[in-house]
Amino acid sequence: MKEGPDIARIAALIGDPARANMLTALMSGKALTVSELAEEAGITIQTASSHLSKLEGGGLLRPRKQGRHKYFSLANEDVAHALEALMGLAAGAGHLRKRTGPKDAALRKARVCYNHLAGDMGTQMFDALMAQNHIKLQGEDLILTDKGTHFITTLGIDLDSLQAKKTPLCRECLDWSERRSHLAGSLGRALLSHFETLNWAKRDQNTRVVRFSREGLQEFERLFEVDVRRR
Amino acid sequence: MKEGPDIARIAALIGDPARANMLTALMSGKALTVSELAEEAGITIQTASSHLSKLEGGGLLRPRKQGRHKYFSLANEDVAHALEALMGLAAGAGHLRKRTGPKDAALRKARVCYNHLAGDMGTQMFDALMAQNHIKLQGEDLILTDKGTHFITTLGIDLDSLQAKKTPLCRECLDWSERRSHLAGSLGRALLSHFETLNWAKRDQNTRVVRFSREGLQEFERLFEVDVRRR
DNA sequence: TTCATAGTTCGATGTTAATCGAAGCATTGA
């Protein structure tokens, strides 16, 4: 009859087979739609919808609407950690699922989305900016931190002129090949054109592919402390 | 409809409020009886018994019979880890419970149990032997490892004569003040008398208290790499 | 506007499982 943190409530949420399947599917880090998750769990869309709103209410999922789709992803690292711990208990060795994206390798690696960088490198850049605390999520909005402001201006990007425009500075855009977030908004656009003026990257004329030069790739990796080639 | 590790099954086990309360109570590391756990969860003993056998069947608990009591403790570190992860999700800050033992401080610290060392120092010695891989659990039985054999003979204890006896060398005994395991069996007995011959410790005549000398305490701490005084 | 697609809400149904009383079993102590 004692009260600690309400571990039962959230364990019960994970404890339903349908919900557990959805959560496991989301362990890839990618965002999935209601219908995809329904398929994954082997239930109808109505049922899935009900489950998903419970998971969202319990703080396990983060929903994002994009057009007429609703994408769900795990709410944060803690959720993934707890799931992994449970997987470890259930099976011994933890094993994560993989999920394949679209076809063309070059498109998947780096491409233009509207006017900013998308694809694997886009999401990696986004993750790096988050990890290094240059940008952060505040409620629904994405904001540039003080540290991030410093980082951007040091790059030689004129923030003031960006902020003068009425389009939002930072926007989160869901990458449809990676199903993860990348950076949109005027800052996302400015970063891509920054890469172009430095000759780090070139847009392909006919396709949406973005090609990084050898040097550009190295600089990109140094700047964001990532390892693009080893993925 | 996919199959990964069956995370739902075990999450459902944790997901019942009564069971979650029991598990939380066991996070102290101490073993508790069926009736105590029933009390903890606010349910009748029958219901508790049913829950506990499910938890045991799911591999979350380790039962030990001692007389007409049945003690339960968490099965292993992984279980505790998973519970903690869930607690973190549920509340943000993790917080462990405390549970008080019996009264007399000296008795709680070190005493004789049958003929071996019990109390706080007994369980600490046990934990240290386990952590340093001198003894380990093999199925239901406790065995001395090769490393442990070396350790014991180096102390100057005659293992051969111990093994000649028909009483088991290593036995796990549940400490009723600490509600954790300490080392019994002929080895446990030998260790205590070893401490006595070296004048590290003396048994009190009337009570079951074991008193360590200043030097004995230091040697004990060095030997097992623990810090008894700072608990 | 009209149609199609993606999700949500509502209501009815069926299954699961938590709960406890009562009876049974096992261990301990006298």
Place this chain on the structure above:
DNA sequence: TCAATGCTTCGATTAACATCGAACTATGAA
């Protein structure tokens, strides 16, 4: 051997909830 204590098993009851069909809302496309 008898009584007391600790726990388990059985059976009946009850409450919760997962599930899906059907109707509804919202977004996008023609």
